[in-house]
Structures are given as C-alpha cells and as structure tokens.
Amino acid sequence: MSSKYSISAASRITGKGRATIRRHLDDGTLSCGTDKKGNRVIDASEMMRVYGDDCDFEREEGTKKNSNKKSPTKTKSGDIDELKAQYEARIEQCSATIERLEKELDQAHDRDRDNQESYKQSLRLLEDHTAKATSGEEWKSAITTIEEKLARHEQESATRSEKHIAELEEAHKRKLAHIRQQLENERNKSIWKKLFG
Missing domain, CATH: 1.10.287 (Helix Hairpins)
Structure with missing residues (x-):
C-alpha cells in the first residue's frame, strides 16, 4: 500500500470532497509534500491524524485494482x-x-x-x-x-x-x-x- 496519496486519492479514502481537501491544505489543517512533478501529495499518517476513522484505504486500493483490469473493446x-x-x-x-x-x-x-x-x-x-x-x-x-x-x-x-x-x-x-x-x-x-x- 502506498504511503503518499494525491488529492483525488485522499478524497476517495476520506470520503471528503476534493474542494474540502484543498481547503484543509490551504488553511494548514492538513499538511502535505510534493512529488517529483510538483503535485501535492498527502501522507497516510497525516490523513489518519486529521480524519481518523473516516479514512478507508481499502477504497483506494480497490479502485487501483479495478483500474488495472482490462475492459473488452472488441465489438461482436x-x-x-x-x-x-x-x-x-x-x-x-x-x-x-x-x-x-x-x-x-x-x-x-x-x-x-x-x-x-x-x-x-x-x-x-x-x-x-x-x-x-x-x-x-x-x-x-x-x-x-x-x-x-x-x-x-x-x-x-x-x-x-x-x-x-x-x-x-x-x-x-x-x-x-x-x-x-x-x-x-x-x-x-x-x-x-x-x-x-
């Protein structure tokens, strides 16, 4: 399981809207770092500290697994x-x-x-x-x-x-x-x- 997540991933994990996550980052309620591309990423422990039991990391892991599955594209x-x-x-x-x-x-x-x-x-x-x-x-x-x-x-x-x-x-x-x-x-x-x- 990854330890750092994008704003979209954090929104899925916490059940909060992306606008809420961004607001908490901007007002300092939630801290973050940046990845190699300069995008803001949030540590899993930081999300646990702020949102506690609202965090469900299985939601994000399940999303990744489903995205890796190939959908059929051929038309009969x-x-x-x-x-x-x-x-x-x-x-x-x-x-x-x-x-x-x-x-x-x-x-x-x-x-x-x-x-x-x-x-x-x-x-x-x-x-x-x-x-x-x-x-x-x-x-x-x-x-x-x-x-x-x-x-x-x-x-x-x-x-x-x-x-x-x-x-x-x-x-x-x-x-x-x-x-x-x-x-x-x-x-x-x-x-x-x-x-x-």
Missing part, C-alpha cells in the same frame, strides 16, 4: 447485425406510417369529390322537376324547399371537407417532419454511439 459482429436489423425495421415502420397518412389524405379528397358529385346530381334532379312542374304554388314551394336544402348541404359539405382535409394535411406534415428528423438523427450518430448509447 452479431451486435452490429442486430443494430442494423433494428434500424431497417425502424425505417420500414416509418415508411408504413407515411403510406398510411398518404392513403388517408387520398380518401379525404375522394370524399370531397363524392360530395360534389352528390350535389350535382341533386341539382340535376331539381332541374328535371322544375322542367316538369306546373305553375301551381305547391310546386314553387317544393322547389324553393329543395333549393334551400341543397344550398345548406353544399355549404356544410364544403366546410366539413375543407376542414377535414386541412387537418389531415397538417397532421401529415407534422408526422413526416418528425419521422425525417428521427431518421436524420439516427444517420448522424456514430456507430459506437449507436451501439453503446
């Missing part, structure tokens, strides 16, 4: 293959989401076209009835009622369709932007960061 090819498979699955999922959003948007446009066609058919029906109608007040009243209903239907249909399409387009844009940002972030990560976070 299986890990890279697994990572690649995960990203391919992510891209496939994003593509499916984009396809679904585009399909919903197309359906909204189709519903709008159907509403327009329904209005045109109703208008043609009205024109047919008008052509066959007599000059009686009953027919005039019926035509007026149909015209009012058609006008309301056209207005409500247009409002609903425009609002729904606008909402779908906005949601589509937000989701596409989010997906593109996720993919860009993944592309910008290094392979080591992808593997180990």
Whole structure:
C-alpha cells in the first residue's frame, strides 16, 4: 500500500470532497509534500491524524485494482447485425406510417369529390322537376324547399371537407417532419454511439 496519496486519492479514502481537501491544505489543517512533478501529495499518517476513522484505504486500493483490469473493446459482429436489423425495421415502420397518412389524405379528397358529385346530381334532379312542374304554388314551394336544402348541404359539405382535409394535411406534415428528423438523427450518430448509447 502506498504511503503518499494525491488529492483525488485522499478524497476517495476520506470520503471528503476534493474542494474540502484543498481547503484543509490551504488553511494548514492538513499538511502535505510534493512529488517529483510538483503535485501535492498527502501522507497516510497525516490523513489518519486529521480524519481518523473516516479514512478507508481499502477504497483506494480497490479502485487501483479495478483500474488495472482490462475492459473488452472488441465489438461482436452479431451486435452490429442486430443494430442494423433494428434500424431497417425502424425505417420500414416509418415508411408504413407515411403510406398510411398518404392513403388517408387520398380518401379525404375522394370524399370531397363524392360530395360534389352528390350535389350535382341533386341539382340535376331539381332541374328535371322544375322542367316538369306546373305553375301551381305547391310546386314553387317544393322547389324553393329543395333549393334551400341543397344550398345548406353544399355549404356544410364544403366546410366539413375543407376542414377535414386541412387537418389531415397538417397532421401529415407534422408526422413526416418528425419521422425525417428521427431518421436524420439516427444517420448522424456514430456507430459506437449507436451501439453503446
């Protein structure tokens, strides 16, 4: 076991912060020497004198032993293959989401076209009835009622369709932007960061 320790080692042995150790050295509470490089070192007996039972030299010895152990640095090819498979699955999922959003948007446009066609058919029906109608007040009243209903239907249909399409387009844009940002972030990560976070 070494008899002289650096400020960092003294901090681990005593459980005190490095700032506390430095303050005690500066105000003379704790004495020290210097090593060949001019760094301040503290004798074990000096730490025992000042900090007593707070000293635990086994903590420092355990740290040295652990630092001497070699950690594996090789990356298994299986890990890279697994990572690649995960990203391919992510891209496939994003593509499916984009396809679904585009399909919903197309359906909204189709519903709008159907509403327009329904209005045109109703208008043609009205024109047919008008052509066959007599000059009686009953027919005039019926035509007026149909015209009012058609006008309301056209207005409500247009409002609903425009609002729904606008909402779908906005949601589509937000989701596409989010997906593109996720993919860009993944592309910008290094392979080591992808593997180990």
